Amino acid sequence: MSTISDLKQSISSSTAVQVVKDAIAKADSVAEYNALLSLTAERALDRAAKVDAGDITGPLAGVPFIVKDNFLAFGAPTTAASKMLESFNAPLQATAVERLEAAGAICIGKANLDAFAHGGSTENSAFGPTKNAADQTRVAGGSSGGSAVVTALDVVPFALGTDTGGSIRQPASFNGVVGVKPTYGTVSRYGVVAMASSTDTIGVFTTDAADAELVMSVMSGKDERDMTTLDDFFTPQLQPTSGQKIGLIKEFMTDDVDAEVRQSVNQYADRLRTAGHTVEEVSLSMLQYAIAMYYIIVPAEISSNLARYDGIRYGYRSSDVQTLAELYGKSRDEGFVAENKRRIMIGSYVLSSGFFDAYYQQAQKARTLLIDEFNKMFEQYDVLIGPVSPTPAFKLGENTSDPVKMYLADVMTVSPSLAGLPAISVPAGKTAAGLPVGVQLIGARKSDGQLLALAKSLEGAN
Secondary structure, three states, X not given: OOOHHHHHHHHHHOOHHHHHHHHHHHHHHOHHHOOEEEEOHHHHHXXXXXHHOOOOOOOOOOOEEEEEOOEOOOOOOOOOOOHHHOOOOOOOOOXXXXXXXXXXXXXXXXXXXXXXXXXXXXXXXOOOOOEOOOOOOEEOOOOOHHHHHHHHOOOOOEEEEEEOOOOOHHHHHHHOOEEEEOOOOOEOOOOEOOOOOOOOEEEEEEOOHHHHHHHHHHHEOOEOOEOOOOOOOOOOOOOOOOOOEEEEEHHHOOXXXXXXXXXXXXXXXXXXXXXXXXXXXEOOHHHHHHHHHHXXXXXXXXXXXXXXXXXXXXXXXXXXXXXXXXXXXXXHHHHOOHHHHHHHHHHHHHHOOOOHHHHHHHHHHHHHHHHHHHHHXXXXXXXXXXXXXXXXXXXOOOOOOOHHHHHHOOOOOHHHHHHOOOEEEEEXXXXXXXXXXXXXXXXXXXXXXXXXXXXXXXXXXX
16 A cells, blocks of 8 residues: 555656546546545546646645545535535535645545445445445444454555444454544534534544654644644654553453454554563543443534534435425435434433433443543553454444444544543554554644554554
């Protein structure tokens, strides 16, 4: 798989136009994976010509990339993989896209996802599922499955995604690439279709940790249009801190976890020990409640955020209506997929009178206890590690009829999201069947650079 450095060398020996043409051709050649919803070829080639003319410069000048199709970007509709927004052309671009373009990067297309990012397999897209890069009979992971697959298939050296409860890390693990979920507030969410406002983060898929450092350093920093953004703290580290104390999470290494996944994580732990770090088993008692907290808090925020899609202001509008009530009801019924409706209904229920105190408020109190437990753990340990998912990529259609089973696949990724912590998925090996397996590195808030430096130091080590 090509890195950003490889592409920059190609540009210097050829042209940016040719590099972009090659990327677009590669995207067309892997259309059977259904990883892309649209290409922005005309705009991309125009920008590439400006790079060759010296009108566009920067550390990423001429490097093609792809964005998940819940990022507002010019050149193609922003659909969020939903019928609700299938013809929506963005009037502006997301801050993350703007910053990458200011650094010279060239967006060539929009990647498939679970509609409105609701899902963990990219099977909930209104435009069909994305297939796994290693095995087309299996899921790509989700909700950022398309972005993971185009990176793994070497269409582009990096792609953007969003991670609310594992939506970058899990597809990165399933497709064998690096996936970064930064500290909450690291990258502006302005211009990105909202899912759950208290856990949404903007991150990246790359082929190695060094590229992730570069892209994150370009995107990170304060944005006056997003009040949740932090001052720019992200600084890449050339070398990891030596002799780090690392905790292997006991609750993520039980017999319920696939044996080959546990083996890959244990082998990664051995590589950490060989590199001079201490790895010890640790236990976090609140993790057993994390999935329950997540599927109360996040649907509540979803039901609020999706209320704006009513068939009136913008988005899909049903034509077969007689009354205003029918317009609201049919537009939402026809515009949303089943998983969108399920989460809206759960969220509306836990926020309703009589249940707000019993469910939503209790979940938020438990979330505070989880954050406190993580904070205490990071007083003793520099990094925590464990699997990204209990299994490698599962078969297409295997979990679609069982929403609870699908939700339980997020059991290892939701807790860092609830606590606002940085967490990354890095390739840790493959199963006997050749399916990629990732390991998750979790750090204290604002330790993003430390995590990537640690991951970078182990790349290529056996």
